[in-house]
Amino acid sequence: MLCRLEAEQPSAAAQRDRMEGVEVVVWQTMLYAFSLFVSLYVLLASRLTGAGSCRYGYGFLLGGAFFFWGLGGLLSPDSPSSRMIVPFLSNGLAYAFALLALRRYPLLPSSYFDRWKSACDVGLLILLHFAFGDDVLPRLFLAVSGIAVLVFARRKHGLREYSLLSLAGTILFWLILAQGPWLPGPLLFFLGAASLVAVCAGLGKQSAQPGQECGCDVSRHTHEQILVYSHYQGLVFFYSAIAVFGVLVYPPDAIRNWGLGLYTVLLTFRWLILQHEKRGVLEQSFQFTRNLERHFETNLAQIRKKNEDLSRVLKLKQSYEELLMKSNEHTMQPISYENLHQKIEQIVDVWYMTMIGMRFLRVSLQSERGEIYYQTERGSQPERYKEGYVLVRLIVDKERDTPLSPRYVAVEALTDESTEEVRSFYQLLAIYVSRLIMRCLQEQQSLGLRLMEQEMELASRIQFSLIPKNRLVLPDVQAKAVYIPAAYIGGDYVDYFSINERYTCFLIADISGHGIPASLLTTGIRNSFRAVVQMCTSPDEMLVRLNHLLYEDLSETRSYITMLIAVFDHQEMVLRISRAGHPAPFYLSGTKQIHLTCARGMGLGLSLAAEYPLDEWKVEEDFTLLLYTDGLINLGRGRQIPDSEKWLKLLGRVIKADQAREKDRIALLEREIWKKTRQQQQNDDISVLILDVKAPGKGERGGIEDVSV
Structure with a gap:
């Protein structure tokens, strides 16, 4: 009888194991509750930072992941009122939200252009969760994805405490949960709570900083895509390693075999599409490089043409300066109708000998009907309207039309080139000749005015003599x-x-x-x-x-x-x-x-x-x-x-x-x-x-x- 009673009483070791199990459940329940509290804070913080921004999407998804994970833990099979399907679906949503949050991280803008990668990764994560029925491998999957985001962000932006603290806390949280079965309850709670606090602190510092651009510059998009494809190739290797680890650790069964098969097919499909897009991006990069080369060659040709034009303009400038000096020497000399034609001959000689490419030059004084009062020419007379032929007519005086004061000065020339700059030179020659004619007219008028002033002064003296002084x-x-x-x-x-x-x-x-x-x-x-x-x-x-x-x-x-x-x-x-x-x-x-x-x-x-x-x-x-x-x-x-x-x-x-x-x-x-x-x-x-x-x-x-x- 005594022996039977001793057999019915549990041993001390069994009671101790049971007490430790209860203690672990208590600490896990506390962590679940704290996760729900943190999720509410993160969701509220994401709403306050501004709807529609990139940081809002990251915080919202991260808060949803913590919420569904805490809810699934509280509704675990250990609770008598729960069902098996509820925590399974809740944990699956938590993993999906966590992975999407990592893909929406503000320092990873290129991922926004390739959402199919995020969809494939969510599918792989759900297949792991379905195949193994354990949370260790999905949590490792999330930790590896977070580490990959951290490496890419560090390579692209460098380490910044305010921007990487929430990401580091998220990675640490899923790594700790992956080690949950082997960690004591108090240690699991404190490490998990510390990682959640780090996530909240990182999100608070992010909200106080200037917003990050969601998109990227078009000129850098191709280069960033190449970096992202290299980044995802490494992720495919780690995702394969996680599947191999699950096969080695967990015994096979029908569901696991189906799940691993679908996982392998989806991962292979993801790798093939990735290789195809990578080749397309590389081809686009090469095409962009070739376009840059063609653009550079075009710019180089334009620069060469501009240099040639500049050299030609410099030669014209030198000719212009020489013409100005020599023409001014003649125009500053005394002028009258007696030596007008002689001065015109001298200026025509200067222009004919100084201008580059000059083959013919004629200057004539014409009436309104085209009658020529006077003309002088140099060189052989060309065919009219031949290439390089220039004709300039300038009005001298709209009121007069006499041999001494003609209506027009006409300049005809034949040069090697007929550009607008060269044409302006002959307009200047016509201006010089018309100025000589106007100076002669002014000299004649000045002489008449001086005579009139003398007569007026005499008349004034006579009139003043009539007034009693x-x-x-x-x-x-x-x-x-x-x-x-x-x-x-x-x-x-x-x-x-x-x-x-x-x-x-x-x-x-x-x-x-x-x-x-x-x-x-x-x-x-x-x-x-x-x-x-x-x-x-x-x-x-x-x-x-x-x-x-x-x-x-x-x-x-x-x-x-x-x-x-x-x-x-x-x-x-x-x-x-x-x-x-x-x-x-x-x-x-x-x-x-x-x-x-x-x-x-x-x-x-x-x-x-x-x-x-x-x-x-x-x-x-x-x-x-x-x-x-x-x-x-x-x-x-x-x-x-x-x-x-x-x-x-x-x-x-x-x-x-x-x-x-x-x-x-x-x-x-x-x-x-x-x-x-x-x-x-x-x-x-x-x-x-x-x-x-x-x-x-x-x-x-x-x-x-x-x-x-």
Whole structure:
């Protein structure tokens, strides 16, 4: 009885083995749970790094692999509520996701172009899992694939901690699981957990770094494909070694034999397709090399042609510089119509002897109808429109067409080559010849301008001689003329003189127009005025007589004259004024500054029956009277509205300042007028007659003196 009871009780060794088995299961369960936790973190991290990027696909697949592996471990056959098919499928999905994650690793961009390799590798991995029913060989398969990715990434990019840490953790995780049956439970947990932590740390560092390009440059694609094919050839060897290892370690059975057969067929198919594509890539590489050689030869031929063109251009440049120097020597010499043809002959000789490949050269001066005024040629005359024939025609003057100033300069030439650069040389020759002709014309025009300027200066001196330069100084009145023509000569006229001891006459006139026609009429006005003054002393009668004398001449020239005549009566101290269309004078005194109100008649030369009212003013105070032409009030403006108010205020301030200082009013006003005219643009002749009148009992002056500013 005692013996039977001892037999029924388990031995101590069996109990210890059972306790160790339970302990291993506990540690494995903890690792499965930790794997599920890590998978959730990795999936969340892959979502936060950006959907659609390469790093997102790698993290998502890696998180899915950890999730399905942990789920399959928790649903293992040791659990009473599980079924055999559930952990098998879960582990298969975990292995498939892990392998796809390795193929989507960011530092392996070339694998994205060959997805059929990843599909074949997933098929091989599932066949291993199906054939052997054990997880050791699939895990070795994953570890070898990860090591291959690590080697390729190191060869292509070099070791970088932030980019390789997650890959190293993944490889270590599957290697540890492959050694799981032979490792103690605690060691398996801690090593597996450490590798998972490394994966999380590597993914965290990757998310903080700049993104990696998913694709590769087209120029480097062929080279990378050759590296990838060499890489996959090594993988085929390792995949074969894993199958051989499984055959040697595990006993054969029907399922394993079928699985190994399919594995061998798929691996052989993969190797054959790989060899075929490798040959295609090598042929593509050779074709690319041949294209590069042809491209290099084409570029070399283009460079050689460019060098030849450059050499030709350098020769043309040397000829161009020599032609410029020699042509400039001739063109800088004095030129006239007497030696024009001689200068053209000299320049043609220079061009014919200097130009490279020149066989014929002709230069001709032609009319608009093609008539040749002059021509010179060198060499034998060629056939027209022969190869190398060049014809250039340049317009000299669109207005003139005479032998001295032709319409065209024509250059005909026959050279060894007729390029656009060579054609520009003959255009330059035509320009040189046309410049000689234009210089002759300019010399002739300059001579005519010099003669005209001399005549204008003479006319200006004559006209200035008609204007009184000295100041008129009488006991009761002083007068001074200011004359500023807009050009050499003008159409204004100023005059004053004493008729006798009782009367002094003042005149200011503005002839319509400018320049020579207006200046010619000033002489007629002076002579007519001096003649009329001898017959009458009333300003209105003087204007009537002057209108009759000048009407015929003014009508023929379609001109008219505005005029103002003032006569001062020293005996009665009366100022009498009549005006023919002329502006009203400025009246400036210590009490008022106004436009002197006086009647206005029609301009001389507009009507033969014109009448001119007479106005009289008794001298009761000292005052200054300014008679002026409209050039003064239009100074510096293009508008036609007179600006006389500004002048009136300006000159009024000068008079008030003179009263405080008791200075010469005429000199002050003259200086102010000259100052303003120099500061602004003058568009018309300016004439001003300044009369300074003294009230009775204050005048003690007499005679004429020269007081100029």
